[in-house]
Amino acid sequence: MELNEKQITLLNKWLNHEATEQDVLEIKQDPELFAYVKISGSASHFASPDFDREMLFQKIHTAKIRNQKKFGVVKYLMPIAAAIAVLFAIYTFLPQGELKQYEVAFAESRAITLPDASEVLVNSGSTLSYNAEKWQRERQINLNGEAFFKVAKGKKFTVKTEKGDVTVLGTQFNVKQRAGIFQVSCYEGRVEVQAGSNKVVLTAGEFAQMQNGQLHKQSISVENPSWINGESTFENETLQEVIAELERQYNIKVYLDKEVNLYETFTGGFTNNQLEDALKTICLPLQLQFTIENSERVRIYVAP
């Protein structure tokens, strides 16, 4: 027997674990729908045959050792501190000493281990570089973009960006320097941020943001920068910046109709894994609509 649209919608909600108590009551009153739900319900009580996870992991481990790459093996982390801005770095060797550069393209992110076992996770559309030879004497990173740092305890660790510098001794922190933004968040330890004549010291749970030429201190609400977990979040950011991040995460170009207000502020987040969902989360609250024209082009316009 064919289900009508309303029944299908309810069934989908139930299958997706999104049905409310009210929905369940409606389902129970519809014998046809209930029959489908009963079958689906019992199907979910089944399991595939068990398998030996341990053995599987051992096999992977053996293969890992066989194909060991030079930079793939990471030492155990020492207690780490702050995350710093991410820079793009292109992975080539330049003649000026041992300058390592990394360039992270759009829709990508990259994990880098520094010579002292500090770790950096670089976000889409960023470049990072540092001088490996001088690393013993001085830990200095150049960043353009966004990165999250876990710095091993040791000598002073500095991240330089176009808009300001960040200095730490050993912490976890995130640095974001994009076209309209300079933002440093401290998750652990102490971080000193300097931008022009502005100097601010951050402790765990605080972040500093450049606003009208001044560095403002605020408290952080999210535990780790959300982009590490696949979500980009914003607090009162302009639509322009939100779209810019969307373009970076998905490697697409967004075309906005001229009625769209780029300076409207947006607080919320979008997933980095599903373009349609991401666009919905951005457009809905701002009464906008979108069309995905192809894998590289999206159009956003004001809802009629």
Added chain:
Amino acid sequence: MEAKEKKLDIINICEEKQFKRVFDAFVSPLRNYIYYKFGDAEKAADAAQEAFVKLWENCDKVSPDKAKAYLFTVANNLSLNQVAHQKVVLKYEKNHRSHAVSESPEFQFREKEFEAKLNTVINNLSEAQRTAFLLNRIEGMKYSEIALHLDISVKAVEKRIHKALIILRKEIGDV
């Protein structure tokens, strides 16, 4: 097993401990996905193994939040040229986990009979229907996640699951 929206908090897949955490989190749904496709437990384990090895080889290029999608894509690609399909055998879990309120219709049925019938019908579904259906029902994946991993639209996922349900309803009748 319900798919939890848990945050893994992985920074670097290249680090041993973190790689193990990624493995622990995704090996089951990954291996099960290939099992639901082909019904061959050995092939499923091999595919999962190869996918994780590839992940390790590219550990510095894969973002932690995209690791699951990467694993599924690799496993998918590795199994593209396999045609043979063995019987998918599912067992009924005696101690099933408790459900959220929206999933608690209580009903009686004869377990063994139902078990056998379900196994037969599931194996008669097309690979596409069976995979989408079992990923949603047993692995607890939402439509959007299935769409992401199988590289199809959400609408396509809906259609496959519905077709599967219509066939199941027809073959099994009332429970």
